[in-house]
Amino acid sequence: MRILVSGAGVAGPVLAYWLDHHGFEVTVVERAPTLRRTGGHAVDLFRPAMEIVERMGLLPAVQERETGTRLLTVVGAGSERPVSLDVGRLVIAFSDRHVEIMRDDLGEILHGATRDRVEYVFGDSITSLREDADGVGVTFETGAPRRFDLVIGADGVHSNVRGLTFGEESRFAEFVGTYLGVFSLPDHRDLDAEMLAYSDVGRMAAFYSAAHLDEARAILLFRSPELDYHHRDVPRQKRLLREAFSGAGWEVPRLLDEMDESSAFYFDSITQIRMDSWSRGRISLVGDAGYSPGAAVGGGTSLAVVGAYVLAGELAVAGGDHERAFRAYESELGEYVRHSRELGRKMAKTLVPDSRFQLWTTMRSTSLLARLPHGVIRALAGLRRTGARPHDTIELKDYSRRERAGHEAEREAGREEA
Numbered sequence: 001m002r003i004l005v006s007g008a009g010v011a012g013p014v015l016a017y018w019l020d021h022h023g024f025e026v027t028v029v030e031r032a033p034t035l036r037r038t039g040g041h042a043v044d045l046f047r048p049a050m051e052i053v054e055r056m057g058l059l060p061a062v063q064e065r066e067t068g069t070r071l072l073t074v075v076g077a078g079s080e081r082p083v084s085l086d087v088g089r090l091v092i093a094f095s096d097r098h099v100e101i102m103r104d105d106l107g108e109i110l111h112g113a114t115r116d117r118v119e120y121v122f123g124d125s126i127t128s129l130r131e132d133a134d135g136v137g138v139t140f141e142t143g144a145p146r147r148f149d150l151v152i153g154a155d156g157v158h159s160n161v162r163g164l165t166f167g168e169e170s171r172f173a174e175f176v177g178t179y180l181g182v183f184s185l186p187d188h189r190d191l192d193a194e195m196l197a198y199s200d201v202g203r204m205a206a207f208y209s210a211a212h213l214d215e216a217r218a219i220l221l222f223r224s225p226e227l228d229y230h231h232r233d234v235p236r237q238k239r240l241l242r243e244a245f246s247g248a249g250w251e252v253p254r255l256l257d258e259m260d261e262s263s264a265f266y267f268d269s270i271t272q273i274r275m276d277s278w279s280r281g282r283i284s285l286v287g288d289a290g291y292s293p294g295a296a297v298g299g300g301t302s303l304a305v306v307g308a309y310v311l312a313g314e315l316a317v318a319g320g321d322h323e324r325a326f327r328a329y330e331s332e333l334g335e336y337v338r339h340s341r342e343l344g345r346k347m348a349k350t351l352v353p354d355s356r357f358q359l360w361t362t363m364r365s366t367s368l369l370a371r372l373p374h375g376v377i378r379a380l381a382g383l384r385r386t387g388a389r390p391h392d393t394i395e396l397k398d399y400s401r402r403e404r405a406g407h408e409a410e411r412e413a414g415r416e417e418a
Contacts, residue, residue, distance in 0.1 A: 028118055204221045
């Protein structure tokens with residue numbers, strides 16, 4: 001069975017790995033001309049995603065590229081007293097296992113694990129999808145038309161596959177009220193395993209580095225009504241950030257000055273994708289394309305890794321029966337997606353205080369968390385298992401074992417018929 005995957009970020013290569021593992025023939029098409037190697041921004045892999053990476057034999061490589069951030073120091077607007085927090089205390093509230101890694105480092109590791117077994121086509125994009133009883137006819141911007149049995153969109157919040165199959169993004173995108181900017185800058189503070197942050201009413205700024213990087217990354221979050229801009233109009237996006245952080249203190253003016261010289265820049269709304277179904281006919285979606293919980297707030301990278309693993313596994317167990325597999329995929333992942341969305345909305349409100357009182361409360365809570373014993377934090381998080389720790393609520397199936405059991409049952413049935 002030939003399967004086309006659109007997107008070579010995180011979900012696409014994970015899906016390609018497991019599809020190949022289960023015996024499918026996989027092609028990955030990526031709009032970018034090459035694999036990105038600029039470092040990207042930091043993403044989190046929580047317990048289930050780490051288990052999947054471990055099953056892929058990639059855990060040592062991922063841990064080797066861990067950012068190494070161990071300390072978070074926050075300064076509240078109007079206060080001269082910073083609050084420092086061991087990052088491990090914060091992570092316990094989200095999952096009992098975790099690693100932070102730069103997104104593009106993770107993508108490079110995943111691509112390296114699949115490039116010798118999977119066909120990658122860079123610098124091209126799907127222009128049309130025409131499904132019939134036997135498969136899907138696909139046309140591309142530059143490549144020749146091809147046919148596949150299935151097509152999977154792993155191409156992010158602004159998914160091309162979703163647009164071609166389900167319609168305009170506006171039908172499924174739900175803005176949570178916050179915008180995010182990320183960019184690279186020189187590491188003037190010589191950061192050593194520390195993230196420095198500034199919290200103000202309606203906005204938050206931070207910068208950090210990674211153990212193996214010579215430069216730093218800045219992250220800017222701000223509340224706003226929906227803004228008018230195109231997701232590829234970088235000059236306009238930088239102007240919006242400058243306007244949102246006008247008059248801010250701390251290190252913010254320097255961060256904004258460095259933004260124009262940045263070698264890597266990202267800006268977008270924090271938006272959730274909400275769909276009744278992620279599949280239609282022979283076409284399905286995985287990761288942010290189908291169920292983004294919101295960039296930087298809902299654990300979307302872990303959710304994408306798990307979603308890719310589950311989708312490939314259900315296709316294997318169903319013997320390529322896509323209708324059965326897609327139903328099982330959505331059923332298996334549904335609760336995890338719902339919990340991640342809930343967390344995303346809560347985190348967006350927590351990270352960017354909407355009043356002086358909430359700013360004061362956030363700083364006080366951070367100070368308290370810095371003093372609580374790890375055991376108490378773990379116990380409190382456990383009491384809110386479906387709220388604070390959605391990443392520990394899903395139990396991963398061993399699809400290889402289930403697939404073998406299914407084949408054995410088929411052979412046994414055949415012998416009985418004979």
